[in-house]
Structure formats: C-alpha cells, structure tokens
Amino acid sequence: MKAYKYISVTAFILLAACANRGMGPQGGAKDETPPKVVKETPENGALNFTDKHIEIVFDEYIQLDNVANNVFISPPQQRPPEVKAYGKKLYVNFDSDLQDSTTYTIDFGAAICDNNEKNALTGYSFAFSTYDVFDSLQIAGEVLNAADLNPISGVLAGIHTSNSDTALSRLPFMRAAKTNSGGEFKIRNVHPATYMVYALNDVSKDYMYQPGEGLAFYDSLVTPSCRVEVLPDTVWKDSVTIDTIKYSSRTLYSPDSLLLIYFTENKQKQYFQRVTRDEQHLFRLTFAAAQDSLPELRLLDTTVVSPFLCQANLNKDTIVYWMTDSALIQKDTLTLELRYMKTDSVYELQPETDTIRAIYRAPRITAQAKARIEKEKANKKLQVSHNAQSPFDVYKPISLSFDAPLYEIHSDSIHLYMMRDTVPVKVDYELACVDSAHIMYEIRHQWKAETEYRLEIDSAAATDMYGHSMDKMRSQFKIRSLDEYSTLILKIEPYDERAVLQVLDQNDKPVRTLRAKAEGTRFEYLAPESYYLRMYIDLNGDSLWTTGDYLTHRLPEPVYYFTDKLTLRANWDVEETFEYLKVPIKRQKPKELRKDANQKK
Numbered sequence: 045m046k047a048y049k050y051i052s053v054t055a056f057i058l059l060a061a062c063a064n065r066g067m068g069p070q071g072g073a074k075d076e077t078p079p080k081v082v083k084e085t086p087e088n089g090a091l092n093f094t095d096k097h098i099e100i101v102f103d104e105y106i107q108l109d110n111v112a113n114n115v116f117i118s119p120p121q122q123r124p125p126e127v128k129a130y131g132k133k134l135y136v137n138f139d140s141d142l143q144d145s146t147t148y149t150i151d152f153g154a155a156i157c158d159n160n161e162k163n164a165l166t167g168y169s170f171a172f173s174t175y176d177v178f179d180s181l182q183i184a185g186e187v188l189n190a191a192d193l194n195p196i197s198g199v200l201a202g203i204h205t206s207n208s209d210t211a212l213s214r215l216p217f218m219r220a221a222k223t224n225s226g227g228e229f230k231i232r233n234v235h236p237a238t239y240m241v242y243a244l245n246d247v248s249k250d251y252m253y254q255p256g257e258g259l260a261f262y263d264s265l266v267t268p269s270c271r272v273e274v275l276p277d278t279v280w281k282d283s284v285t286i287d288t289i290k291y292s293s294r295t296l297y298s299p300d301s302l303l304l305i306y307f308t309e310n311k312q313k314q315y316f317q318r319v320t321r322d323e324q325h326l327f328r329l330t331f332a333a334a335q336d337s338l339p340e341l342r343l344l345d346t347t348v349v350s351p352f353l354c355q356a357n358l359n360k361d362t363i364v365y366w367m368t369d370s371a372l373i374q375k376d377t378l379t380l381e382l383r384y385m386k387t388d389s390v391y392e393l394q395p396e397t398d399t400i401r402a403i404y405r406a407p408r409i410t411a412q413a414k415a416r417i418e419k420e421k422a423n424k425k426l427q428v429s430h431n432a433q434s435p436f437d438v439y440k441p442i443s444l445s446f447d448a449p450l451y452e453i454h455s456d457s458i459h460l461y462m463m464r465d466t467v468p469v470k471v472d473y474e475l476a477c478v479d480s481a482h483i484m485y486e487i488r489h490q491w492k493a494e495t496e497y498r499l500e501i502d503s504a505a506a507t508d509m510y511g512h513s514m515d516k517m518r519s520q521f522k523i524r525s526l527d528e529y530s531t532l533i534l535k536i537e538p539y540d541e542r543a544v545l546q547v548l549d550q551n552d553k554p555v556r557t558l559r560a561k562a563e564g565t566r567f568e569y570l571a572p573e574s575y576y577l578r579m580y581i582d583l584n585g586d587s588l589w590t591t592g593d594y595l596t597h598r599l600p601e602p603v604y605y606f607t608d609k610l611t612l613r614a615n616w617d618v619e620e621t622f623e624y625l626k627v628p629i630k631r632q633k634p635k636e637l638r639k640d641a642n643q644k645k
Contacts, residue, residue, distance in 0.1 A: 078165040079106050079158050082132075086172060093172040096125075096138040098150075100170065105132055105159035113198070114153035118219045118231070119146065120202075120251040127155070136170075147179040147233040148172055151221060171233050181234040181268040185302025186630055187227045187243045187260055190600035191589060192552060192578075193633045194641035195227025196306045199258070200246050203231060203239040207265060209597060212242050216251035225640055238267045243304045255311055255391040259594060260304035270297045303630055306641075307592040307600045311391040316384060319400050325373045325510070326366045327402035331384070334359035339384035341365070344399070346372065353449050353509065355481030366449050366481060368509055378402040426506060426514040432499045434522045438529075439569045442487035442499060448508040450482045457505035460489060463496040463520070471497075493526045530612035532567040532575070533619045536560050540581060544589075545622075548576040552637045559587075564619070572614040576637060577606035579624055605632040 079102040086093050108129045115127050125138040136150060149171045154164040173179070183203060187196045202217030221231045223243070243260035244253055253259055274293050281287040312333035321327035329339070338360060343351060351372050352365040367373050379401050386396035409417070427447040431440070455475045461468035474488040487499070503516040536543055543560035547567050555575065558565050559582075580589045581602045592600040604624040612618055624632075 075158070075161050076163055077158075078163040079104050079156060080165075081168070084170065088170050088172075089178055090172040091176050091178055092174070094142060094174060096142070098136040098170065098172075100134045100136075102132050102134070102156075106134060107157050107159050107162070108134075108155050109157050109162070109164070111155050114155035116151045116153065116220070116222050118149045118151070118221060118233070119143070120200075120217050120220050122216075122250075129156075142174050145175040145177075146173070147177075147235070148174070149219075149221075149233045151232075153222070169232060179233045179235040181236060181270060182230055182232050182297040182300070183234055183239070183241060183266060183268050183302065184228070184230040184297065184300045185241070185262075185304060187223050187229065187304045187306050188630060189641040190260075190305045190307040190591065190603060192641070193603060193605055193629065194639055195223070195225070196243070196245075196258075197223050197225045197227060197640045197642045199223050199306065199642070200244045200251070201229035201231060201304065202242055202244065202251065203234070203266075204242070205237050205239055207238075207240050209595070211240065212244070212253040212259070212261070212594070214252065217242075217244075220251065227640075234268050236268070238265050241266050241302060241304065243306055245306075245308075253594065256309070256313065258306055258308040260306040261594070261597075262302055262304055263597075263599065266299055266302070268298065270295050272296075301630075303628075305592075305600060309593055310591055311387075313391070314385060314387045314393065316382065316386070316396075316398060316400075319402050321378075321402045321404045324404045324406070326364055327378070327404075329363045329365070329382070331361045331363075334361050335385065336360075337385075338363065339382055342381040342383075343372075344379045344381055345375075353481055355449070355479065355483065364481070366509065376404050376406070424512050426508045426512040428501075428506070428514055428517065430499070430517075430519065432497075432519040432521050434520075435524045435528075436491070436497075436521045437569065438491045438493050438523050438526065441489075444485040444487065446483050446485075446506065446508065446514075448483070448510060448512070451507050451509045451511075453482075453485070453506040454504065457502035458487070459500040459502075460487065461498040461500070462492070463498060468498055491523045493523050496520060496522045527615040528572070529569045530572045530614060531617045532570060532610065532612060533564045533617060534560075534567065534577065534622055535564045535620070536579065536622045536624060538625070542582045542585070544580050544582050544587070546578045546580075548578055548637075550574060550576070550636075552576070554578075570612055572612050572616075574609050574611045576609060576634060577620075577622060579604045579606075579622065604629065605634065605637075607632055607634060609634060609636070 081100060082103050083101040085099045106129050108127065111127050117124060123140050125136050128135050134156065142148065149169055151169045154166050156165040156168065157163060187199060187201060188194065189196055200217065200220045201223060202220035204211040204215060204218060206215065219231050219234055221229045223229045241262040245258035247257050248254045272293050273296050274291055277290045277292060279287045279290065314331065314333045314335065317330045317332055319327055319329055338354065338356060341352065351367060351369045353368055355364040355366065372378065379399065382398045382400050384396055385393040388394050429445045431443045458475065460471050460473045462471050471489060476486045476488060478484045478486055498518065498520045500518045501516060503513060505514065507513045532547065534545060539562050540560065545558055545560050545565050546554045547556045547570065549555050556567050556570070558567065583601050584590055590601045592598050606622050607627055610618065610620065
C-alpha cells in the first residue's frame with residue numbers, strides 16, 4: 045500500500061513538471077523562414093543527364109502542398125513524374141523516358157513547405173539537360189483578361205516554333221509555364237529560335253487548344269535573346285575620395301514584358317436543356333447558351349394555330365411561352381416539335397429537331413382547398429408593380445410590370461399629373477411597350493426637378509390575355525433636386541469615333557455607358573460618389589464589346605482604363621481628359637479594382 049502511494053505521488057510530480065513546460069514564454073518568434081536547398085543530385089543545370097531520378101535535400105523537414113497544381117514540368121509531360129517528400133528530402137521520379145537533346149525545367153511553385161509552419165519556398169526551379177548544351181534563354185510577360193484587364197492566374201503560357209495558325213490546336217506546347225496570381229509568367233530554358241507565344245486555359249490537360257478553352261496569342265513572332273550587363277559599384281574612402289571600383293554583372297533576358305490579352309471565344313456549347321411547366325398556363329424552355337434567333341415550336345397533338353405568346357430574355361436562352369387557348373391550358377401534357385440550332389463537336393451550329401413534352405403536375409390538394417383556389421381564380425385581379433416612388437430620378441421613366449401578357453391597355457385610362465401646390469395639372473406622356481410579351485411598359489415624360497407628380501390608373505386601363513382586369517391605383521412621387529446630382533464631362537485623346545465610354549462603380553460594374561463625342565461626353569445625373577472609367581474601341585460598330593477569335597486570328601476589341609478614381613461632389617461638374625495611350629495597358633487598371641480573374645467567387 046505504501047509503495048502504491050509513493051508511485052502515485054511521483055507520477056503526479058512528473059505530470060506537473062511536464063505540464064509546466066507549456067507555461068510562460070515559449071521559444072521566441074514564430075518561424076517564418078522557408079526551407080533552404082542544401083544539396084541537389086544531379087546539380088541544378090546538369091548536362092547529359094539521362095537518369096529518371098532526382099533528389100533534393102533541404103535544411104529542415106518538408107512537406108508538399110497541392111503538387112498537381114503547383115508543380116509544372118517543361119516541356120509539358122503527358123505522364124507527369126512522381127514528386128514525393130520524405131523527411132528532409134524531395135524525390136522526383138520520371139515514369140517515361142526523357143527526350144533527347146532537351147533541357148527540362150521543373151517549377152515547384154509553392155509546393156515545398158516546411159513541416160511545422162508551412163512556410164512555402166516560392167520561385168524555386170530545377171533544370172537539367174539530356175545533352176551537352178544547356179538552353180538558358182527566357183521569355184517572360186503577363187496575361188491580362190481582355191474584358192477588364194484583370195490578371196489571369198493558373199493558365200499556361202507556352203511557345204511553338206511553328207507559326208501556322210493551327211499550331212495551337214494541333215501540337216502540344218514545346219515549352220510552357222504557369223501564370224502566377226499576378227498573371228505573370230516566365231518560360232525558362234528556351235532554345236534559340238523564333239517562336240509564337242500563347243496563353244491557354246488547358247481544361248483538357250493536353251497542352252493544346254480545344255474549342256471553348258480560354259486563350260491568348262501574341263500577334264508577332266518572338267526571338268529570345270540575352271545580354272550581360274556590367275554594373276560598377278564605387279567604394280569611397282570618404283565623401284570625396286574613391287577607394288576602389290568593383291564590377292558586377294547580370295544577365296538580362298529579352299523579351300521580358302510581353303503582354304498577352306486573354307479571352308474566351310463566343311463559342312459555348314449550344315443545346316436544349318429542359319422544359320418546365322410549373323404553372324398550368326405557361327411553360328419555359330431553357331438553353332445552354334445565348335441564341336441568335338428564337339426556336340421554332342409546333343404542337344403535335346392539336347390543330348390549334350399560333351397558340352403561344354413568346355417572352356424571351358435578352359440572350360434568348362430562357363423563353364417563356366404563355367398559352368392563349370383555354371383548351372390547351374387544361375391539357376396536362378403538351379407534345380411539341382422543337383427546332384433549334386445546336387453546336388456539333390467542333391462548335392459549328394447545326395439544325396436540330398427534338399420532340400419535347402411540357403407536363404403540368406397539379407399539386408395534390410383536398411376538395412375544400414381546390415374549391416378555394418377556383419374561387420380565387422374567378423376573382424383574380426391583374427397585378428401591376430411600378431417604380432413611381434419618392435425620391436424619383438429625373439432621367440428615369442416610370443416602369444410598369446404586369447404579371448401576365450396584356451390583351452389590351454388604354455392610355456386614356458392612365459393619367460399623369462404635375463402637382464402645383466395641391467392642385468393636380470394633367471401632363472402629356474408617352475406609353476411604350478418594352479418587351480415582346482406585352483408585360484413590361486414605360487411611361488416617359490420630361491420630369492421637372494423638385495416637383496411632385498401623381499400617377500393614376502383606372503381599373504379598366506388594362507386587361508390581360510386571360511380576361512383579368514386590374515384594380516385602380518394611385519401613386520404620388522417627387523423628383524430629385526438637380527443639386528443632388530453630379531456631372532462628368534469626359535474628353536478622350538486621341539479622339540476615336542468608335543470609342544465607347546463606361547462609368548464604373550467600385551465593383552467594376554458599369555453604371556452608365558455612352559459613345560464618345562469629339563467635344564466631350566457628358567455623363568449627367570450621376571450620384572455624388574466615387575467612380576472609375578473604362579473605354580473600349582467598338583471596331584465592328586455593334587455597340588457591344590466583342591471578344592476575339594482564334595481561327596480568324598482576331599484579337600478582342602481593345603479595352604482601356606482611366607488610372608485614377610474619380611470622386612464626384614453634388615451639384616458639381618467635373619471635367620477630365622482620358623489620354624488612354626499615355627500609360628501602358630498593363631499599368632492602367634487602378635489597384636483597388638485589380639483582382640485575379642480566375643479567383644473563385
């Protein structure tokens with residue numbers, strides 16, 4: 045019994061001593077130093093290397109992080125080598141034979157980290173040659189997104205000696221490198237020759253362009269070179285007497301600042317996705333991409349002619365069909381022939397014909413609930429939403445949105461008044477339908493600032509295609525004061541009549557878009573906030589920014605950014621001159637807007 049007590053007390057003292065080690069100050073500052081290379085086998089830059097195994101020793105225990113995305117071999121390998129870490133050693137084992145007369149480069153990215161704090165060794169690469177010449181030229185540059193000049197990370201920048209227009213789609217890259225978070229790339233150990241330079245979002249992992257993959261191409265041939273620059277370093281005895289002049293040298297590689305403008309072609313897979321019929325009187329068709337024209341529909345189980353009213357969104361990839369025939373509405377299943385354009389394996393549009401079924405499945409409800417729903421349908425009123433509320437912007441129209449397509453609308457039953465003191469004075473307006481299904485309307489009037497208006501709509505003003513009329517409505521609203529707005533007057537130099545200017549918010553989204561004018565473009569009625577400016581050259585005159593095309597070797601329409609943020613004040617006119625060629629494109633976009641275009645949202 046005494047021995048048992050003795051052992052217990054001793055164990056308690058030992059445990060307390062161990063626990064006490066974790067108290068108080070611990071071991072100094074946090075380790076922020078990445079691993080350092082101690083030994084490389086073979087040596088970095090080795091010649092005539094034909095083995096398949098590489099061993100690299102570090103000064104501390106290491107681990108590897110995301111090898112598949114971080115480690116990249118050039119020339120690109122269809123079967124990547126095995127990269128593993130054990131203790132302080134890293135091993136690279138090639139599974140396939142090495143190419144003759146080739147210089148290999150292994151870029152480790154941020155894959156190599158220490159074992160404790162995960163400090164990454166960045167910028168480390170290992171190279172060797174399988175013959176007696178070590179290729180040492182470099183091609184470097186930056187990849188920016190064409191639409192917004194954001195850097196593109198994680199895409200391949202690669203080279204071909206062939207200047208054929210189809211080299212990118214027929215041949216894997218000879219050498220390549222991945223872009224970093226700033227869109228920068230450096231293709232190392234390049235052989236002396238003349239090259240075409242590309243960037244590619246290699247989704248297919250074959251190091252060749254496949255339709256639908258994002259890409260960029262430099263529009264001139266590139267011949268890499270290097271030169272040695274000797275730099276003097278003066279050592280002074282005192283402020284006036286030179287002691288010695290030492291000389292150091294560095295190798296400068298060219299080109300070192302290529303700019304590749306990255307774009308995704310307007311070649312999305314186009315196909316029919318689905319038909320949905322959540323409500324009995326309409327159904328919806330959804331397509332995978334924007335369409336140039338509407339599909340053709342034909343009912344197969346009825347002789348009804350023109351039974352639908354079509355409502356398409358701007359891209360025509362979502363289309364709502366409202367049924368106009370009561371007999372059709374009662375049918376639970378509609379069988380239709382759908383004719384549309386579908387892309388084939390090479391992204392060419394071909395006519396396609398499908399048979400589809402729009403099926404309505406009524407919810408299972410009690411007889412009492414069904415009777416209530418039928419009563420609600422019988423008493424249903426046409427619903428309308430609007431934006432006629434204070435404060436109202438002086439440049440906006442009144443928007444009317446009905447919940448079903450209209451059969452008729454009577455402008456003489458819609459009344460707009462300007463309030464003089466408390467007396468309503470009737471004013472003229474324009475009523476315009478702004479969609480194909482007669483659901484969206486606008487009331488347009490030249491508003492007077494700081495003035496109250498009243499909108500009144502009679503109950504007989506509108507009737508939908510199902511015979512429902514609306515309740516009467518009234519809304520009174522006041523127009524903002526002009527003192528609450530700012531005006532931006534923008535001149536561009538040199539002037540280009542094809543230029544389109546965009547005022548952007550702080551999320552890089554367009555607030556206002558106007559074509560440039562020689563005397564200056566006036567952006568009126570802007571809220572007094574901070575803005576940015578973007579411009580593109582509308583080369584094809586369609587008033588839209590147009591992306592590039594690989595097969596025709598067409599670059600995207602040029603995009604430029606004003607380098608500074610503009611802060612507008614209420615009741616002020618601000619004039620600016622946009623010299624869009626003065627600053628290189630890669631330095632134009634303001635830092636606060638610049639972000640990795642491949643960053644996950």
